[in-house]
Amino acid sequence: MNDSTLELIQLNLYQFTKNERILAEYILEDPMRVIQSTAEKVAEDTSTSKAAFIRFCQKLGYNGYSEFRFALSRSMVATVTYSGEDPIQQITNAYTSFIQQIPSMISMDQVQSLAKSIINARRLKFFGINRTALSALQLRKRLSRIGYDAEVIDDQVVMGDVSEYLGEGDVCVVFSIKAMTQTYGSLIPEMASRNVKVILLTMTPNNKFVDLVNQMIVLPFISKSSTKTFYDDQAIFFVFIEILLNEIARLSQE
Numbered sequence: 001m002n003d004s005t006l007e008l009i010q011l012n013l014y015q016f017t018k019n020e021r022i023l024a025e026y027i028l029e030d031p032m033r034v035i036q037s038t039a040e041k042v043a044e045d046t047s048t049s050k051a052a053f054i055r056f057c058q059k060l061g062y063n064g065y066s067e068f069r070f071a072l073s074r075s076m077v078a079t080v081t082y083s084g085e086d087p088i089q090q091i092t093n094a095y096t097s098f099i100q101q102i103p104s105m106i107s108m109d110q111v112q113s114l115a116k117s118i119i120n121a122r123r124l125k126f127f128g129i130n131r132t133a134l135s136a137l138q139l140r141k142r143l144s145r146i147g148y149d150a151e152v153i154d155d156q157v158v159m160g161d162v163s164e165y166l167g168e169g170d171v172c173v174v175f176s177i178k179a180m181t182q183t184y185g186s187l188i189p190e191m192a193s194r195n196v197k198v199i200l201l202t203m204t205p206n207n208k209f210v211d212l213v214n215q216m217i218v219l220p221f222i223s224k225s226s227t228k229t230f231y232d233d234q235a236i237f238f239v240f241i242e243i244l245l246n247e248i249a250r251l252s253q254e
Helices: 005-011 018-029 031-035 039-046 050-059 065-078 087-099 108-120 132-144 156-163 187-193 234-252
Strands: 124-128 151-153 171-175 197-202 215-218
Touching (some): 005 018, 005 065, 018 039, 018 050, 031 065, 050 065, 087 234, 108 197, 108 234, 124 132, 132 151, 132 171, 132 234, 151 156, 156 187, 187 197
Parallel strands (some): 124 151, 124 171, 171 197, 197 215
């Protein structure tokens, strides 16, 4: 398509049906929210249906939601504006600002508790879906450098299988920016019932898993800071991983 996804929606705004226009206005209001959501969540927020949203994506010329979301992501990157400031300076300043918030949001007691859980685990599993799987993989790779082995799982079906055989002494670290129930709604309760130690690394403090996990660490939510920029939350996870790794290495030498 020659037009960007956002331009295409704007161009056809007054030709859509009532429900299509509701979806269009929802997307235009906050494209980043749509990129970070599921089709079910978009349908819920707009009081439409998943089928209606998929048809809307297809009407725009996409095969479905996945292709539409990918195109929307590309549109966001292409339309980023920098308010006259040097883009290099603005982007580095933004990440620096959010990284500097980490010490005010977590404590060394929390880091030490997580480090000890990893060191003493019988089995280590790291869960992540889509981009958060990259953070889970980064933690596994960094841990392997200091002699700790773990398995990364990024498939929900396999997560379900694994959650059914884990038990006391096992540790599962879940990377989830929004801690959405449609992803982990049955997995975390299942592991909790089996006395698995579940640690949730998230950027959403008010979620439904607060009382089910053994530990929750909340980090700065950089991608939510602006709808006009395209920052990646994985950078924040990566910095936290380095903090955690440093503590694991220190405790391992004692």
